[in-house]
Amino acid sequence: MTLNLSQIGVQMSSLTGVRGMMKDVQETLQSKQGQEFLVLSAGNPLLLPKVEQMWRECDAELLASCEYGEVVCRYGSSQGYVPFIQAIAAYFNRRYGLSLSERNILITPGSQMLYFYAANAFGGYTRDKELKQIVLPLSPEYTGYGGISLAPEALVSYKPTLDIDSSSHRFKYHPDFNNLVITENTGCIIFSRPCNPTGNILSNDEIKKIVALARPYNIPVFIDSAYGPPFPALNFQDMIPVFGENIVHCMSFSKAGLPGERIGVAIGDYKIIEVLESFQTNLCIHPSHYGQAIAARAINSGALEFVSQEVIRPFYKNKFSVLEAKLDQVMPKDLPWFLHRCEGAIYGWLWFKNLPISDWDLYEKLKHVGVIVVPGRFFFPGLEKDWSHQYQCIRISLTASDQDIETGIERLAEVVQNVYQSAVVPSI
Ligand SMILES: Cc1ncc(COP(=O)(O)O)c(C=O)c1O
Numbered sequence: 001m002t003l004n005l006s007q008i009g010v011q012m013s014s015l016t017g018v019r020g021m022m023k024d025v026q027e028t029l030q031s032k033q034g035q036e037f038l039v040l041s042a043g044n045p046l047l048l049p050k051v052e053q054m055w056r057e058c059d060a061e062l063l064a065s066c067e068y069g070e071v072v073c074r075y076g077s078s079q080g081y082v083p084f085i086q087a088i089a090a091y092f093n094r095r096y097g098l099s100l101s102e103r104n105i106l107i108t109p110g111s112q113m114l115y116f117y118a119a120n121a122f123g124g125y126t127r128d129k130e131l132k133q134i135v136l137p138l139s140p141e142y143t144g145y146g147g148i149s150l151a152p153e154a155l156v157s158y159k160p161t162l163d164i165d166s167s168s169h170r171f172k173y174h175p176d177f178n179n180l181v182i183t184e185n186t187g188c189i190i191f192s193r194p195c196n197p198t199g200n201i202l203s204n205d206e207i208k209k210i211v212a213l214a215r216p217y218n219i220p221v222f223i224d225s226a227y228g229p230p231f232p233a234l235n236f237q238d239m240i241p242v243f244g245e246n247i248v249h250c251m252s253f254s255k256a257g258l259p260g261e262r263i264g265v266a267i268g269d270y271k272i273i274e275v276l277e278s279f280q281t282n283l284c285i286h287p288s289h290y291g292q293a294i295a296a297r298a299i300n301s302g303a304l305e306f307v308s309q310e311v312i313r314p315f316y317k318n319k320f321s322v323l324e325a326k327l328d329q330v331m332p333k334d335l336p337w338f339l340h341r342c343e344g345a346i347y348g349w350l351w352f353k354n355l356p357i358s359d360w361d362l363y364e365k366l367k368h369v370g371v372i373v374v375p376g377r378f379f380f381p382g383l384e385k386d387w388s389h390q391y392q393c394i395r396i397s398l399t400a401s402d403q404d405i406e407t408g409i410e411r412l413a414e415v416v417q418n419v420y421q422s423a424v425v426p427s428i
Contacts, residue, residue, distance in 0.1 A: 008150055017143030017378045018043070025372055038408040040396045041372045043196075044259065045346065050311045051257040054303050058294035071293045078281040079273075080107025084292035087299040088265060095230060098243060103270035106277050109287040111226055111252035111264030115190060116148045117279040118222050118248070123187035124151035132187030137210055138175045139383045140349075140393070142196045142224065146381030154187065157382035159389075164338065169331070171338040171351060173200055175210065182213040189214055192224040194235055194344025197379045197395040199320075201235060201343040207242045215246050220272050222248045227345040231299075232256040233308035235344040236317045248272055253295055255346065256308060261291025316346050319398035319405065323348045326406045330413040335420050348396040349376075352416065355392040356423030362394060365415050371408045 005013065014020075025041060062068060071081070079085060084107060089100045108114040123134035134149055136157035149155050158180050160173035182189070189210060194201050202210075207223070214221050227234040228241060232255040241249055248268035253261065264287075266276060280286065298304035320342045327350075331337050336353035355362065359375040366373055376393025383390065400408065 011150070011152065012147075016147035017381065018374055019143075019147075021375065021378060028367055028372065035370055037367075038371045038400065038404045038411075040400050040405065040408045041374045042397050042399045043346075044399065045255050045257065046315075046399050048257070048311060048315060051307055054298060054307050055257055055294060058297040058303075061297055062290075062293050067293065071289045076286055076289060078286045079277050080105070080287060081289045081292035081296070084296040087296040088267070091230070091299050092267065096241065096243065100267065101270075104267055104273060106266045106273045106280070107287050107292060108264040108266065108276075108280060109284060110254070110262035111224065111250055112144055112148075113262075113280075113283075114250055114264040114266050114276070115145060115222065115224070117276045117283075118188055118190065118220070119145075119148040119154070120150050121275050121279050122220060123149055123154040131185065133185055134382070135180075135182060135186050135189045136382050137180055137189060137191055138173055138195075138200075138202070139381075140173075140195075140197055140376065140379035140390075141381060142192045142226075143378045143381060145190060146378075155382035157380065159383065159387055166336075169328070169333075169338050170341055172341045173198060175202065175206055177209060180210075180213070182210075182217070182219065184217050186214065186217065186219050188220050188222060190222045190224060192226060194227040194239070196227065196345050197347050197374075197376070198340040198349040199236075199342035199345045199347060200340065201237065201239050204240065204242055211242070211244055211247060218246065220246050220248055220268070222250050222266075224250050224252075226250075226252040227255055229308075231304050231308045233305075233313045234316055234346060236313070236320065237343050239344065243267075245269060253291065256304060256312065258291050258295065261295075262288065263291045263295060316398050319346075319402070320348065322402045323396065323398065323405050323409065326409040327413075330410050332413065332417050332420075335416065337416065346398045348398065349393060350396065351376075351389070351393045353392065355419070357419055358391045359394060360391075362415070362419065365419070366412060369411045369415060371411050373408075373412075 029037060085102050085105045088105055089102055092098050092100055119134045123132050125131055131154055133156045134154050138160045139157040141157060158176060161176045162171055164171045211221050229235055229239060234255060243249055248266050251265040253263035327339055338351045340349040359377050363375040374395040377390050380390045
């Protein structure tokens, strides 16, 4: 049967970014013919026993309570499950000295959905057929932003500046304020902090600058805190969430152990929240209650804050130390490889300056030695294709065992050495 899809049908039925290349990973793993693979590509958080136990206990409490029927047998508010919204408001007011009311909060079925609402409510074509851009101030960025706009031409991102420390093989991206364009044609701004894939944490000053550029035009700034504090608190250095009039603080409960429950949270001005809420009513009526009901318990008891800070954060911070130590031990000192400073999240981001082959070819070569990583090119949504840097990076997930990370990096070092040796070796 040939399906006659609409333009949006064609667009939304093709997978963008990393989701598209995961098919290749699955096929490789299925047809492995006796070869064992070290999978350093997975973005799925690991099942940590203490985290699972916390959710199990919240489940047991909910099942035993008289609230259960209201949670699973009844429709509810489009804004989200009220006891969960109340728990979020009370926690944030206490923790950050805010004065949020329930009107400032929206719960969505996962935060990916929240960015879809945001991108299409504020970006895309206006009634006067003018294009409002969805601006990602710093590329590379979360690959999932690549598919959120129904008008893909609205998505625009900007090359960063690079702060390179050659002797230690480290680097860090910063927004390039000389080139960043925010005007009345900007619909909204989105960025992740800490960033997937790089682990970068934009400084409070950098955020203040972005927010100040957006403020005169009433442009909402969505700060994607999927890895940020207070939950799951995957920041490895001090980081204070930034709140403000045109800022929407966005959270996800996925990396706090509930990816299957699909919980996203938006906190911001009630006028922005109301727009997103109507979008949600039209799309799906409201998000599922179950995860929200157990999450409310974990917040109110303090268990989620404790587990985030004492279990989730140290676990991934330690994984990053394993990766970093192995890279420093086995990667050739005379080659121009650079690890992005990992300030948070669950990934390592490597840049190979003047890489003689593409990131995809490097991915293929690594597959041949049984290591699966993610080619960097998928993390530049909205960027013009002419920047060679896009084809010189890979992402390594911190979701494998220590042993797998170490063996994977040993093989990576050999492959990279061969790749540079077979070409003219550039100096650092
Ligand atoms: C930066 C970032 N934002 C948003 C998401 C989407 O998360 P979810 O829809 O599970 O809340 C992810 C998922 O990995 C992510 O890495």
